[in-house]
Amino acid sequence: MIAGMASSTLQVSTALSIAVIGGIFYEVLGARTDPAAITQALIVAVLCIAFCLAGSAALSITLVRLAPPPHDKAERQV
Amino acid sequence: MLVAGRALQGVTAAVMAPQALASVQAIFPEGEKPLALSIYGAIFGLAAVVGQASGGVLISLDLMGLGWRAIFLINLPVAMLVLLFGIPLLKETRARDAHRLDLGGMALSMLTLGALLVPLIEGREAGWPLWSWVLLVGAPLLAWLFWRYETRLAGAGGAPLLDPSALRVPGLGRALLIALLFYSIGSFFLLFSVYLQGALQVTPLQTGLAFLPFGAGFLFGPLSTPFCRRLFGAYVNAIGMGLEVVGFLGLAGLIAATLTGVHPAPMPLAALLFVIGFGQGLALPTLMAMVTAGSRRTFRHDRRDGQLDSPGQHRA
Numbered sequence: 001m002i003a004g005m006a007s008s009t010l011q012v013s014t015a016l017s018i019a020v021i022g023g024i025f026y027e028v029l030g031a032r033t034d035p036a037a038i039t040q041a042l043i044v045a046v047l048c049i050a051f052c053l054a055g056s057a058a059l060s061i062t063l064v065r066l067a068p069p070p071h072d073k074a075e076r077q078v
Numbered sequence: 079m080l081v082a083g084r085a086l087q088g089v090t091a092a093v094m095a096p097q098a099l100a101s102v103q104a105i106f107p108e109g110e111k112p113l114a115l116s117i118y119g120a121i122f123g124l125a126a127v128v129g130q131a132s133g134g135v136l137i138s139l140d141l142m143g144l145g146w147r148a149i150f151l152i153n154l155p156v157a158m159l160v161l162l163f164g165i166p167l168l169k170e171t172r173a174r175d176a177h178r179l180d181l182g183g184m185a186l187s188m189l190t191l192g193a194l195l196v197p198l199i200e201g202r203e204a205g206w207p208l209w210s211w212v213l214l215v216g217a218p219l220l221a222w223l224f225w226r227y228e229t230r231l232a233g234a235g236g237a238p239l240l241d242p243s244a245l246r247v248p249g250l251g252r253a254l255l256i257a258l259l260f261y262s263i264g265s266f267f268l269l270f271s272v273y274l275q276g277a278l279q280v281t282p283l284q285t286g287l288a289f290l291p292f293g294a295g296f297l298f299g300p301l302s303t304p305f306c307r308r309l310f311g312a313y314v315n316a317i318g319m320g321l322e323v324v325g326f327l328g329l330a331g332l333i334a335a336t337l338t339g340v341h342p343a344p345m346p347l348a349a350l351l352f353v354i355g356f357g358q359g360l361a362l363p364t365l366m367a368m369v370t371a372g373s374r375r376t377f378r379h380d381r382r383d384g385q386l387d388s389p390g391q392h393r394a
Contacts, residue, residue, distance in 0.1 A: 008240075009254050009257045009258060009261075009369070010257065010261055012191060012258070013260070013261030013262070013264065015191070016195070016258070017261055017263070018199075019195050020265075021265040021269070022199075022265045022268060022269065023198055025265070025269050025272075026202065026203075027202070033276065035276070035278070035339040036277075036338045038277035039273065039277050041269075042273040042277075042333060043334055045265065045266075045269050046269075046329055046330045046333070047326075047330050048262070049262050049263055049266055050323050050330070052259045053260070053263070053319045053323045053326065054319075054320075054323045055259050056255075056256045056259035056260050056262075057315075057319035058316075059252055059255060059256045059259070060313075060316040060319060060365075061313065062252070063249055063256065064311075064312040064315075066248065066249050
């Protein structure tokens, strides 16, 4: 059940990533197909990915502060 | 036909992937789980490398004049091997309580995702026609229906596809949001391939090989997770994603600093891709542990209390 949720999140996230960030890439690209346009679109897309990951890292830190995960048994307060 | 075939593949893969992860949870005792999850992550990495490189090789071989279509053949021998080895191995881990399939939940969740993804991909290409907006507005509505349906099913003692109470567990929603953002990298492989082949005229084979440093990092990352966890505790997850951010910012800088149409310097490029892969691999086992372990613990607690809707209890 939970493993299913983790794995579904993986599938959905990948699909969303391709839809949203891929969408941004092709939106920047517009009707052009020249190397300069593709390079520019890729840089924008890469920065979007970096932004998402930075947000994810920040959330991860807040989650650790919220409740230490079970492998830190010594610090756990349940 | 291709789309239908891929959809079927997606559905079956989606049925299978959670089982692999759940098997890790079921087979290994608590103490060995971090290592097992690390190896799971490393194999994910190895598979990504082999997949990318062999995809490139297959296309350049041009088997039977199939061109790019040959990449779909790769799944046949692999699936057969898994069938051969997987069936004897997995007989032992049979589900203790089989539930009836939540067909209504499956249909509603698929409709929700479709209403979200189809307009985002097809609607954008078609220039945002009316139907794409209608679907986008309908997606939250469908999601709400799905939520209501699952809540009612859980309340009636059924086995919903997604138990809403599980999401109310403190931290789980956040863990899933982390996972959602974590996989934003999913689009990178596609877009970087478009860049290599479209802007730099790199061959498909070389494109596949260009991802090798990423794969190498993705292979070593999970293997070093247990060690890093001893040093940094649960912050390993954030550190791994931080490395990825550094790698991606460096990559954007490298590409921006390179003349248009010129291949970026191979060594810095490989180093950056390695860092991204390593960070991804480092963060993956802890991410899986965050989602599966945290929720499983509280979920079991809920079930024992016979009360599904009680996040407040766990803080007490």
